[in-house]
Amino acid sequence: MIKAVTFDLDGVYFTSQSFKNFKANLPKKITDEDKVNWVLYKSPEMLNFKMGKMSENDYWDFVRKELGVELDNSEIFKLLRDSYEVNPEVRDYVLEIKSKGLKACMCSNNFVTRIRELNTRFYFLKDFDVKVFSYEVGVMKPEKGIFETLIARSGVKPEEIVYADDDESKLQGAIDLGMSELVYDGFEKFKEKVNTLIE
Secondary structure, X not given: OOOEEEEOOEOOOEOOOHHHHHHHHOOOOOOOHHHHHHHHHHOHHHHHHHOOOOOHXXXXXXXXXXXXXXXXXXXXXXXXXXXXXXXXXXXXXXXXXXXXXXEEEEEEOOOXXXXXXHHHHXXXXXXXXXXXXXXXXXXXXXOXXXXXXXXXXXXXXXXXXXXXXXXXXXXXXXXXXXXXXXXXXXXXXXXXXXXXXXO
């Protein structure tokens, strides 16, 4: 019996366009797409930032240096807040899940700036019963450690948790622990699959 449903943030609760908006609107001297993507998505610095192993100031100093960004932190943070939009259908479904007596959970590879600034604008953290972020636990999906934290905080058995991710490679830790995993391939299909599991 399913007792908890887990949601991701970027591309699910927040629209898939949101961080792309931030990337496009960030005024920078370096415009090479590969370089920009490396700095903002895949660099060791971003990965360390997402695991809480690099400070906020050090990461944004790195962005300024690598991309020629002349904004200070407060300006970058405002731009990040303003670039994001909530997917209203997903938010409504989160609340629907809670209304059915199930736990709404969040498990996300993320960094402190984004969570803090978006919560300042949208107050979205209150929508979730359980919240697990990579920068807090020091490990990222698909490693088992982040899912073990999710299980512990939810207070339910692994098989009672639905976990979905749009990146199939991030499911392995959840699979190894026996969670009910799904590949997220669009909200309507996700909702249909979850409803089948919880009915």
